[in-house]
Amino acid sequence: MPEKSDSDTFPASDAFAADLLRGHTDTIVMAVLSQGESYGFEIFKTIRMATGGDHEIKEATLYAAYRRLERDGLVESYWGDETQGGRRKYYRITDAGRAVFRGNVAAWITTRRIIDALLDVKDTTP
Amino acid sequence: MPEKSDSDTFPASDAFAADLLRGHTDTIVMAVLSQGESYGFEIFKTIRMATGGDHEIKEATLYAAYRRLERDGLVESYWGDETQGGRRKYYRITDAGRAVFRGNVAAWITTRRIIDALLDVKDTTP
DNA sequence: CTCCAGTACTTTATCTGTTACAGTACTGAA
DNA sequence: TTCAGTACTGTAACAGATAAAGTACTGGAG
Numbered sequence: 001m002p003e004k005s006d007s008d009t010f011p012a013s014d015a016f017a018a019d020l021l022r023g024h025t026d027t028i029v030m031a032v033l034s035q036g037e038s039y040g041f042e043i044f045k046t047i048r049m050a051t052g053g054d055h056e057i058k059e060a061t062l063y064a065a066y067r068r069l070e071r072d073g074l075v076e077s078y079w080g081d082e083t084q085g086g087r088r089k090y091y092r093i094t095d096a097g098r099a100v101f102r103g104n105v106a107a108w109i110t111t112r113r114i115i116d117a118l119l120d121v122k123d124t125t126p
Numbered sequence: 127m128p129e130k131s132d133s134d135t136f137p138a139s140d141a142f143a144a145d146l147l148r149g150h151t152d153t154i155v156m157a158v159l160s161q162g163e164s165y166g167f168e169i170f171k172t173i174r175m176a177t178g179g180d181h182e183i184k185e186a187t188l189y190a191a192y193r194r195l196e197r198d199g200l201v202e203s204y205w206g207d208e209t210q211g212g213r214r215k216y217y218r219i220t221d222a223g224r225a226v227f228r229g230n231v232a233a234w235i236t237t238r239r240i241i242d243a244l245l246d247v248k249d250t251t252p
Numbered sequence: 253c254t255c256c257a258g259t260a261c262t263t264t265a266t267c268t269g270t271t272a273c274a275g276t277a278c279t280g281a282a
Numbered sequence: 283t284t285c286a287g288t289a290c291t292g293t294a295a296c297a298g299a300t301a302a303a304g305t306a307c308t309g310g311a312g
Contacts, residue, residue, distance in 0.1 A: 019149025019269075020237040022298065028244045041260050050244050061299050063261070068298090087306090088260070105245050111146040112238060118154045118176050119231050145298075148269060167289050187270055189290070194269090213277090214289070 025057060025065045026074070027104040030097055033075060039088040040066060066091060074100055151183060151191045152200070153230040156223055159201060165214040166192060192217060200226055 021028070032043050040063060048056050066089075069075040074097035080088040093101070115121075147154070158169050166189060174182050192215075195201040200223035206214040219227070241247075 019299080020233060021241070022148050022269090023145025024241055025298080028241070031245050039260080044260095047244070051240050058300055059261090060263090060301075063263095064298075064300090105247065107146060108241065108245060109247060112242075114177050115147070115150055115154070115234065116238075118173070119157050119234060121231065121235060145270085148298090151269075165289080170289095184271055185290090186272080186292090189292095190269075190271095 021057060024108070025061060026069055027101065027108065028057070029062065029065050029069060029091075030074065030093055030101040030104070033091055033093040034098065034101060037090055037092045039080065039090045041088070043091070069097065073097075147183060150234070151187060152195055153227065153234065154183070155188065155191050155195060155217075156200065156219055156227040156230070159217055159219040160224065160227060163216055163218045165206065165216045167214070169217070195223065199223075 028047060029043060032038060032046050038046070044057075044059055044062050047062070051057065066075070066077070070077055070091075073094060075091045075093050077089050077091050080090050082088055154173060155169060158164060158172050164172070170183075170185055170188050173188070177183065192201070192203070196203055196217075199220060201217045201219050203215050203217050206216050208214055
């Protein structure tokens with residue numbers, strides 16, 4: 001008889017992909033921006049490449065994050081002076097942003113440990 | 127002049143603790159139940175101990191998770207026959223639950239890798 | 253020349269998990 | 283008797299994620 005994998009019978013990640021990165025979006029955007037200035041769509045492409053298509057963060061989610069981060073003074077923005085093509089809004093991380101980013105990375109490491117312990121996940125580093 | 131730490135000036139984890147575990151609650155509950163049957167409040171205490179007070183998952187969050195898991199057939203419940211004290215609702219993970227749990231742990235490992243890469247977090251294992 | 257895919261940004265409505273808060277009910281210790 | 287702890291439930295509200303749709307430009311394929 002035909003084999004059925006667990007994931008066929010019990011899809012786990014359909015609705016999950018969303019919530020697994022939830023709460024990390026702002027931190028991820030700040031991580032990209034600590035490497036240097038960038039504009040909205042480029043940040044989107046950078047993250048899409050890093051997540052490899054799967055688990056991708058949607059455009060609308062990111063643009064919402066940009067607004068949130070700017071509202072909280074963690075990033076600053078300015079319009080580029082593109083003469084042709086779509087106008088681009090560039091983002092730059094602020095000092096406050098850098099500080100919060102450092103805190104969030106620390107929080108991630110803590111959270112990571114807690115979940116690893118709860119799920120009894122062994123170290124996966126080769 | 128008095129020192130001010132980053133966390134004083136820019137509180138990072140006030141609203142975050144909530145969202146960092148978000149999406150993992152169901153998986154964490156199933157992790158506890160794969161160790162054996164348990165009842166609602168006990169699962170709460172187990173998780174509270176593991177998270178060490180910080181980052182704790184609130185009672186209401188867990189009871190919501192129990193209902194969700196039971197609705198989806200991932201856990202089963204029955205009332206204990208306590209003769210005194212509060213009545214206890216016991217939970218048991220189902221085969222479907224075990225399968226989804228395995229998938230979620232795999233998803234967690236993937237997500238973990240992605241976030242580590244994006245945040246450029248090095249391996250923290252001693 | 254037209255159509256389409258890609259770039260680039262925006263807005264609105266909706267969904268879901270989390271939580272504050274409140275309530276019920278029992279027990280044992282101060 | 284009061285309070286802390288055990289044990290469960292329900293409701294309202296919030297915030298982040300996203301589907302969906304729209305605007306506007308560019309370059310290539312047919």
